[in-house]
Amino acid sequence: MMKYDLVIAGGGAAGLAAAASFIEEQKKKGAGESASVCILEKNEYPGRKINATGGGRCNLTNKACPGKEETLDFFRNIGIETWQDSEGRYYPYTNKASDVSKALIDAVSGADIKCGFTVKVISRIQPDDGSEGCFMITGMQGSAMEMVFADKVLIAMGGKAGPQFGTTGDGYTIARTLGHTVTRVFPILTGIECRAEGVDFASLKGIRAKGTVILTKDGAPIVRDTGEIQFTEDGVSGICVFNLTPHIKADKRERFEDALKRFKIVVDLAPDFTEEQLASRESAFGILTEKLAAVFDRVGADSESGAADTARIKHWELDITGIKGWRDAQATFGGVALDEINMDTMESRLVPGLYFAGEIIDAQGPCGGFNLQNAWETGIKAARGIIDGEI
Numbered sequence: 001m002m003k004y005d006l007v008i009a010g011g012g013a014a015g016l017a018a019a020a021s022f023i024e025e026q027k028k029k030g031a032g033e034s035a036s037v038c039i040l041e042k043n044e045y046p047g048r049k050i051n052a053t054g055g056g057r058c059n060l061t062n063k064a065c066p067g068k069e070e071t072l073d074f075f076r077n078i079g080i081e082t083w084q085d086s087e088g089r090y091y092p093y094t095n096k097a098s099d100v101s102k103a104l105i106d107a108v109s110g111a112d113i114k115c116g117f118t119v120k121v122i123s124r125i126q127p128d129d130g131s132e133g134c135f136m137i138t139g140m141q142g143s144a145m146e147m148v149f150a151d152k153v154l155i156a157m158g159g160k161a162g163p164q165f166g167t168t169g170d171g172y173t174i175a176r177t178l179g180h181t182v183t184r185v186f187p188i189l190t191g192i193e194c195r196a197e198g199v200d201f202a203s204l205k206g207i208r209a210k211g212t213v214i215l216t217k218d219g220a221p222i223v224r225d226t227g228e229i230q231f232t233e234d235g236v237s238g239i240c241v242f243n244l245t246p247h248i249k250a251d252k253r254e255r256f257e258d259a260l261k262r263f264k265i266v267v268d269l270a271p272d273f274t275e276e277q278l279a280s281r282e283s284a285f286g287i288l289t290e291k292l293a294a295v296f297d298r299v300g301a302d303s304e305s306g307a308a309d310t311a312r313i314k315h316w317e318l319d320i321t322g323i324k325g326w327r328d329a330q331a332t333f334g335g336v337a338l339d340e341i342n343m344d345t346m347e348s349r350l351v352p353g354l355y356f357a358g359e360i361i362d363a364q365g366p367c368g369g370f371n372l373q374n375a376w377e378t379g380i381k382a383a384r385g386i387i388d389g390e391i
């Protein structure tokens with residue numbers, strides 16, 4: 001029977017940051033034998049999702065994140081320098097996401113990494129004789145059932161976004177069986193399916209336009225963002241659109257399909273121009289690309305004036321018909337309830353010795369490096385919490 005001091009379930013951003021930080025802190029302590037760490041990862045290699053982040057460049061934090069300095073120090077320590085773009089997003093200096101995962105994997109070389117291991121059950125074993133208990137982690141490695149034991153366990157199995165990268169929500173089931181509450185989860189930071197009068201979205205697919213998007217609920221604006229809007233076969237996408245999605249949610253006991261009807265996106269496709277400036281134009285072409293301009297010119301041509309429908313260019317209402325699913329989502333809204341976790345140490349308030357980090361907890365941010373920041377930060381906090389709790 002193999003018993004580790006620490007088992008980390010999930011070798012993604014949070015799990016690797018936790019393991020690297022744990023090993024580094026152990027080294028700093030110097031004396032004696034270092035604690036044994038095991039990472040259990042479902043995929044054939046750890047950090048698979050990291051490689052896909054930021055369009056392959058890994059937007060690893062943001063200047064607006066209070067904890068960003070510590071993240072930058074952490075990466076510098078493992079050999080990764082960074083640079084900041086004009087919008088405050090940090091990337092590795094080499095612009096290669098796979099360099100980030102490589103540095104993390106190198107930093108955890110002192111851990112036992114079991115890949116192709118799908119964790120199924122985590123349970124606490126408490127002997128009757130009052131002696132100290134431990135955790136039993138049961139999983140499948142290929143077709144074989146395997147068990148590992150640990151004094152402490154960190155659950156860093158991510159959420160449900162991007163199941164193609166291994167995150168299928170397994171951690172929620174495990175957290176629930178350990179007594180934790182998991183709040184309602186839904187996909188966020190993803191495209192929105194829309195309908196607009198007289199518009200065939202399929203014909204706009206691939207067009208990109210600079211604009212402002214405002215999400216309204218029952219007619220009142222609730223959030224806005226500006227950036228590049230990307231048209232898809234059935235709606236809109238792009239970072240500014242992604243950032244609306246955490247706000248599109250149902251009220252308690254409301255069906256999501258019913259809630260959707262209360263939301264609209266109002267698009268301003270000419271944020272740098274006033275309505276007066278646009279009113280003198282005969283066509284939207286020149287501000288918008290030809291195909292997109294035709295949407296407004298056609299409406300204008302049908303109208304009495306025969307000119308472009310310029311008012312609509314700055315106030316284009318889209319009905320929301322759906323949100324793209326988990327495969328297209330970059331993050332999960334909801335997760336393990338925060339009031340059941342000590343957020344200084346990431347230890348469960350219900351099960352001593354159990355820790356959580358990363359997207360599995362009910363914490364989510366917009367695009368721009370905030371979600372990876374959450375993963376690194378909570379992973380590093382958990383590592384310290386585990387060490388301070390004396391392994």
Ligand SMILES: Cc1cc2nc3c(=O)[nH]c(=O)nc-3n(C[C@H](O)[C@H](O)[C@H](O)COP(=O)(O)OP(=O)(O)OC[C@H]3O[C@@H](n4cnc5c(N)ncnc54)[C@H](O)[C@@H]3O)c2cc1C
Nearest residue numbers: 010012013014042054059119158162166358359369371372
């Ligand atoms: C395409 C894409 C691009 C993104 N780009 C950015 C970006 O640029 N900046 C940003 O801040 N955020 C980005 N995100 C979000 C960010 O990647 C996640 O929030 C972050 O990776 C979460 O870290 P985590 O460690 O909690 O989970 P993950 O990194 O998802 O890692 C969880 C790990 O647990 C493993 N696992 C799951 N279930 C089991 C199981 N049963 N047994 C064993 N292992 C299991 C998974 O295989 C996975 O390796 C992006 C997400 C996607 C999908």
